[in-house]
Structures are given as C-alpha cells and as structure tokens.
Amino acid sequence: MPYFCTMNFTVQILGSSAALPTSQRNPSAQVLDYNGQLFLIDCAEGTQMQMRKFGISMRRVSHIFISHLHGDHYFGLVGLLFSYQLLGRTEDLHIYAQKDLEQIINLQLQVSQTRLSYPLFFHPINPEERKIILDDDKLTVETIPLEHSLPCCGFLFREKPLPLKIDKRFLIKEIIPISEFARIKAGGDYLSPEGVLYKNSEITIAPPKAHSYAYCSDTLYSERIVPQITGVDVLYHEATFMNDKRTSATEKFHSTAQQAAEIARQAGTGTLIIGHFSARYDDLQPMLEEAKRIFENTVLAEEGLTISVR
Amino acid sequence: MPYFCTMNFTVQILGSSAALPTSQRNPSAQVLDYNGQLFLIDCAEGTQMQMRKFGISMRRVSHIFISHLHGDHYFGLVGLLFSYQLLGRTEDLHIYAQKDLEQIINLQLQVSQTRLSYPLFFHPINPEERKIILDDDKLTVETIPLEHSLPCCGFLFREKPLPLKIDKRFLIKEIIPISEFARIKAGGDYLSPEGVLYKNSEITIAPPKAHSYAYCSDTLYSERIVPQITGVDVLYHEATFMNDKRTSATEKFHSTAQQAAEIARQAGTGTLIIGHFSARYDDLQPMLEEAKRIFENTVLAEEGLTISVR
Secondary structure, eight states: OOOOOOOOOEEEEEEEOOOOOSSSSSEEEEEEEEEEEEEEEEEETTTTHHHHHTOOOGGEEEEEEOOSGGGGGTHHHHHHHHHHHHTTTOOOEEEEEHEEEEEEHHHHHHTTTTTOOOEEEEEOOTTOOEEEEEOOEEEEEEEEEEOOOSOOOOEEEEEOOOEEOOHHHHHHHSOOOOHHHHHHOOOOOOOTTSSOOHHHHHHHOOOOOOEEEEEEOOOOOOOOGGGHHHSSSSSEEEOOGGGGGHHHHTEEEEEEEHHHHHHHHHHHHEEEEEEOOOTTTSHHHHHHHHHHHSSSSEEEEOOOOOEEEO | OOOOOOOOEEEEEEEEEEOOSSSSSSSSSSEETTTTTTEEEOOHHHHHHHHTTTTTOOGGGEEEOOOSGGGGGTHHHHHOOOHHHHTTOOSSSEEEETHHHHHHHHHHHHHOOOOSSSSEEEEOOOTTOOOOEEEEEEEEEEEOOOOOOOOOOOOOEEEEEOOOOHHHHHHHHHHHOOHHHHHTTTTTTEOOOOOOOHHHHHHHEEOOOOOOOEHHHHSOOOOOGGGHHHSSSSSEEOOOOOOGGGEEEEEEEEHHHHHHHHHHHHHHHEEEEOOOOOOSSSHHHHHHHHHHHHHHSSSETTTTTTEEEO
16 A cells, blocks of 8 residues: 655746846746745746746745845846735745845835835845755755855755554554554554564555755856755756856856756756756757766756656 | 938837736836837836847847836846846946936845946936936937826927928029028028028928827826926826726826826827736726727737837
C-alpha cells in the first residue's frame, strides 16, 4: 500500500530573459506552487501582467523572494504591492530580500501617500550566508550564496519529510493505544500487550521522498554551490550566454548553458531548467543542445512553462 | 499654392488602463511623435515592452514627461532607464517630473551601483502652476494643473507657428534683396526700388495652422482647464468611470466619460481620446457611446492606436 501524497509542488516560469526584455521574453520571475500556496521568486517588471496572462491567482502569493537588487529581478515588485492595495488585499505578505529594497518600497509608498491595506512583513536577508530563512510546517527555504556583480543569493525550497504512516492492515489486526502512535510514526517498534515485538518496518509505510527545488540566478559558474544543491529534484540555473561567450559571461558574472549543465551534472539533480537568456539569442535551441550534451535532462525556461518538482 | 508641411505629429497609446492593469490593457503611457523625435508621456510598468511590441524606437525618445507620482504613471520609468544603459545609449535624456521622482531614480541607481552611460537631465516641475517647461525651435510644452488626490498636471504640446513664406511666383517677378526676407516673413510689406508698395498679404503664403495636443490625466472634472486647452486639435482626457459612477469618480478624484466629453465640448477640441479606464469595464463601447452623446468626435484609447494631431 503506497503512501500517497496529493500535495502539488510545481514551478512556473513567468520570465526567462536576462536584463533586457525582448518581444518574446520577460525578465526574471517564477511562481512556486506548494499545495496552493504560492511563492514568488524574483519579480521583474511585468510580473503582475504575466500572472494575469497565465491565470495565476495573485492573491494566493504569500511570500516573495528577491535574489538581488538588479532591476530585472525586482522592478515589478512595487507595482504588485500597489495592485494588492487596489484589490483590497488583507492577507499578510512576506518579502525576503536585501534590506535596501525596504527603503525603495517605503520611499515609493511615502511619495504616493499610501498606507497599505494589508500587513507587509519585510525580512532582510544576507545573501552571503547560507541560512534557513523560512521554516514552516511543510517546507524550508534556504539562501544559496551566489557569485555575482552585486550581492546575490539563490533559494532552496526543501519539502520536509512526512512522518511514517502506520499500516492500516496492522491497525485492523491489532488495537494500538493512541498514545503509542507518535512514537511509532517517529520510527519506534511496538510491543503488544501479549509481548509480541513488531519491528517498525513491519508496521509502517515509508513516506514518499521529500522533494526540493533550487533557484540559482544570477551567478558565475561556481562549484561552491554544488554541495548545497546536491540531489535536488529540479534546479533552475541561469544560462545567460552560450559557451563561445564564456569570457563575456565571466566578465559579467554570468554563466553559460554548458556551465549550468555542468553544475547540474555535479549536483546530480533530476531536471535542469536553464533561463535568464541574453536578448542576443532569438533561437534558444542551440543553447538547449549545448546544455544537453553535458546534462541530458535539461529544459528551456519558457514563459508559462510549468514543471512538477515531484 | 499651399504651404505644405511634411512634419509628422501623432500620438500613440501604449496603455489605456487605470491603476490596475487588465489582461487586455496596460496602465498609462503614450508616445508623441513630432517629426521623428519622440516624447514619452507617462511611463507605467510595461511601457518598454509596449514600445517593443509596437515597433517604436526606444532610442528616439528624447524627453519623458510624468504627470504625477502614482505608480501607474511611472513604474516603468526606472526599468526603461536601465534598459537604455544596457543598450549603450549615449544621447541626452530629459525627464520632466516632480522632484521626488529624482530621489526614487537615484536610490535605485545607487543600490545597483549603476552609473548611467548617457546624460540624464532631471527637470523638476511644479504641477500646480501653468508654465512652459520646454521651448524648442518647433514646439512648446506647458503644464496643465489638474485636480487629483496627489499633485498632478497634464501637458500641452503646442507647435510653434511656421513663418510666412514668400510666394515663389512673386520671387520670379521681382528680385527681392535677401536682406528683406526676414522682415517680409515676419509680416512686413515690401517697397520695390521702383517705389511700388506690395502689401504683405499679396506676396506671402500663410503657414498651415499650428497644431496642438493636450494630455489630461488624472483629474476630477474641472472646467478650470478649459481656457488653457481651448481649440487644441486632439485632447486626451481621462475617463476612469461611466457617469453612473460619478460619485465614486469624484471621491477618487477621477472623471467620467460624460465629463471628459463635456470638457472637450467646452474647449472646442478637434478630437477627444478617452482613456485610463477602470479595470471594472470589459466592454468599453457603452463608455464611448456615453461620451459621443456629448461630443461626437470621441475615440477610445486602445493599446497601439495612433492618432494624427494634424
């Protein structure tokens, strides 16, 4: 009898472009849907329009994570905050970003004499340290220090393992006192009143694997991140250029498609999503092929694309 | 023999929505094209994407005018400034707006450690006074004080009258010394060496009418603006609501379609463009009909619409 998990865990791309938007591509933004709760990762100009376009409920966004303070990763944020105001939002909203962003938000609220209709919690982060910045019932979010021209971090979303489940077939056979449940779910064996010892593995069902998603943009090729993201199910890694431009990539503190794939290979991730493409590339197929030569299970971040993290 | 003017003078709508963008409509932005030189009027989130979509050369924008500091009129500006940087712009750029906007721009430049590659001139304006803020060879731009919940002004673009032109048929008949040309073009008569007096009207051709465009958003219904915009060829006036919501419009310092049309009627304008539509209206035809009942020559601001000011 499998341990069935109905939780949704998907990531949807809202923007796949590097700093300059193109007629086809918006700059960086993604929505992580964890069982209906939405986490917005970066929020470039036009993000709220993209959410409308793809039928995403803006209201369900509870937490926003901003990797760094280049405009192509946050210029849509203040507009979104004002739209929430106009929509009469009352639910809490949490922003995780470097502290300067709070000043940018507050200045624009002040200039327009706006007092928000909802509680806004600003959580300053230090992009240079690896730290769990959100820890709730089901998920942790951890910063991934990256190497960019401005202080910058990625985010690692890691589902918490579900507890063991007591096998229903055993519950039918034996009457177990409720007081024993927590101990068994935590891995303990069970000694029946008749003195029979049941090993934990005989009477429980293992939970499904806990899944994880890592977002790494913007960054130089950096093997330092590999230990932290090893084994993630889905990795988004920036690939601003193709490898023939790797000198240019390095100068601009960006990566190439080949380098992104190399990180995925070393980290043994499930799927690699590459994105943050320079506006110079109209056709992205050569970029995909470049990555696939190193890491076969690569996909292109394309506006609207939804990938399951499970 | 007509005095033929080849100058282009058009306005194109980039955003027709009030504060909340919809899936069909972007918030406020327009481009005025005066003989190839582009003036951007307001610059909401997504403006640079709209310019790309409609094939407008971003580089040809030399002047940007921001009516007020509600985000739906300027949240696309800083992104545009950064895109110019990435595109390697070197040409001067002039911004006319209230002084707080300079602080908003500078804070975001500073946080991202950006030094612009092009000269940016910030011209602070006082939205409460009627004043010529730009006066070049061909055109003046004047503030139009409006009544809104924040200090706000419209902009009146007025072409300068061309000088009189000396009739070529007369130049063939009479040899006029070049030293006399300026005087005649300014309206003077001409006394020939033979003592014949030619009246100015006999020897010159009148220039075509100088044209003008007025942009009035956001504002309460206010007859105070009528004297300033009387006789403009094209008037853009906000029409956030229909007239059944005029109480709501007044409370929010906005106008209705009927009120916009009433202003156009009183000012005797050529064409009225209504825009800044509330997201509550999917179908804009009833709004258009409401305005047309008062002022027949009304059109809806629709994304991409281009109207000639001549």
